[in-house]
Amino acid sequence: MSDPPRAAYLRGNLGSFAADMRRMINAPELSDVKFIVGEEKKVVYAHRCILAYRCEAFSAMFAKQHLSCDAKEAEIPFDLSDVQPEVFLAVVEFLYTNCVMLSSKIALDVLTSAVEYGLDELQKLCVDYINSTLTVESACEALQAAVTYRQTGMKDKCLAFIEGHxxxxxxxxxxxxxxxxxxxxxxxxxxxxxxxxxxxxxxxxxxxxxxxxxxxxxxxxxxxxxxxxxxxxxxxxxxxxxxxxxxxxxxxx
Structure with a gap:
């Protein structure tokens, strides 16, 4: 009598999965939480379960709201006036897809948010991007961020870049x-x-x-x-x- 086949963990197409998840970013349909972001008060739609399971900071945020208000008040948007909309959307993109689109314009601010939300993997992606795109104009500000967030490798990279230039x-x-x-x-x-x-x-x-x-x-x-x-x-x-x-x-x- 032959042995039963072993169980196997198989992966489908991760690219198509990420693409489908990206379609959910800032989509009003079926969203259950709203954020008012930045000085321009941009509305960003999201899904509590994704943010909460991917990020402990959001989980605590939603739990605190649940304990402090009734069902009607739970629909009140969260006010995030101290972050740029494009930066917050980059964080949301990472939480939904485990990928992020960075540019020199927002990379340092995304790093700040990654530290604030305790997203270690996003921090690493930001640091890798910043290290690989240092310029004479950005090196000093990147050095300041590296010191602030105790990113020793990034600090050494910035100091070497500054010294070399x-x-x-x-x-x-x-x-x-x-x-x-x-x-x-x-x-x-x-x-x-x-x-x-x-x-x-x-x-x-x-x-x-x-x-x-x-x-x-x-x-x-x-x-x-x-x-x-x-x-x-x-x-x-x-x-x-x-x-x-x-x-x-x-x-x-």
Whole structure:
């Protein structure tokens, strides 16, 4: 008597599956949740079950709404005014298809959202894209993001790119040449934990002057940004909010 055939796990056409799932992105039909996204208040339609099972942050968001309101109030859209619609749609695309379309315009902001939503695989895709598309114009901002989100490989890539594209004048060391650019980093936006990490990393190459880091620690201690240049306190679009930013916001009102 022959043995029964073994069970087998077989895959269909993943490409067609992803294409079908992509058709559901921002489709009003059969959607059960809405988001009002960005300053332009763009409506984005989605499906709770997909977002919740793919992302713990959305699962917690929906669970909190379910516990705090009745069935009628559950239809109220979620307000996401601090993210660009194209960035949020990129996140949704990844959740639906496990793929994402990135461009230099949105990659850093998508990375920010990936960190905020705890999407490790999307973070990796963003970092790989940013590393492969660095330009003279984008390298400093990418370096800032790498330090903020503790992406060591991305940080090293940015530093190597900056060093490789820095014109050496009178045989001066790169940190001295880059001093004026480094002074424009918005260090005041970092949390104390992030600043501690940056301070430890900075000991390796001394790109950032010690007195600049001390100035940021002074701000954290006093919660008073007086005397600090206005543009160094302004959040970059897509920057993840931190608790201490409320002191910066009050300063600008």
């Amino acid at each position: 820095t014109k050496v004048v009178l045989d001066k060391p790169v940190p001295e040449i880059a001093k004026e650019v480094v002074c424009e980093l918005r260090l005041f936006l970092l949390t104390p934990e992030e600043l501690t990490f940056l301070e430890a990393e900075n000991k390796k190459d001394n790109f950032i002057a010690v007195d600049k880091i001390a100035e940021v620690w002074k701000f954290h201690a006093l919660k008073k940004p007086s005397g600090i240049a206005f543009h160094l306190l302004r959040r970059r679009k897509g920057t993840r909010p931190r608790d201490h930013h409320k002191y910066l916001n009050l300063y600008h009102k």
